[in-house]
Amino acid sequence: AQSVTQLDSHVSVSEGTPVLLRCNYSSSYSPSLFWYVQHPNKGLQLLLKYTSAATLVKGINGFEAEFKKSETSFHLTKPSAHMSDAAEYFCVVKVKSGANNLFFGTGTRLTVIP
């Protein structure tokens, strides 16, 4: 069975401080993992992806994530938050078998305080 757990529904940080959005997954297969960002009333934009290559993945806008198989985690980080980072973030797991193989976490809303 596959599932994704985003441990925090809401994270609030001050501008210029680090961001940590947590994601744990369970998968019967070797997964591909993604982080998407969604600004209000917008579609989802891919931030980064892990597909069994390097475990530390760099994405757009200064975000990165580390795949840790032993912890079944794929946490998203950024060294310094910017006001424009305020949005909803979804962790998504994709498995190799089965057509309906995109599983979304429930989302984390990031608030950036000036």
Next chain:
Amino acid sequence: DTEVTQTPKHLVMGMTNKKSLKCEQHMGHRAMYWYKQKAKKPPELMFVYSYEKLSINESVPSRFSPECPNSSLLNLHLHALQPEDSALYLCASSQGIVNTEAFFGQGTRLTVV
């Protein structure tokens, strides 16, 4: 071109109306998807098309009718909707179904009155 384009951006329709949502991509992707997203919730998969054939229908009511006229276009025909169908409808595409990322459009904000 790495965009998925959805039209219209906003749609208000009555419960007796018939309308269509449109989605277009020119990335050569062979899988296309419709998702429904309610406020403060993750997207929920509705339909998957693979090579222009419907491969997944997630038990969606028949008042939603998908159509894939060609490899670049995906439509969602709407008829006799209910107010609870009001949501953001997202189209996505991917190179294939397995192990590739999905690219999302900006969505159509649908309000049923």
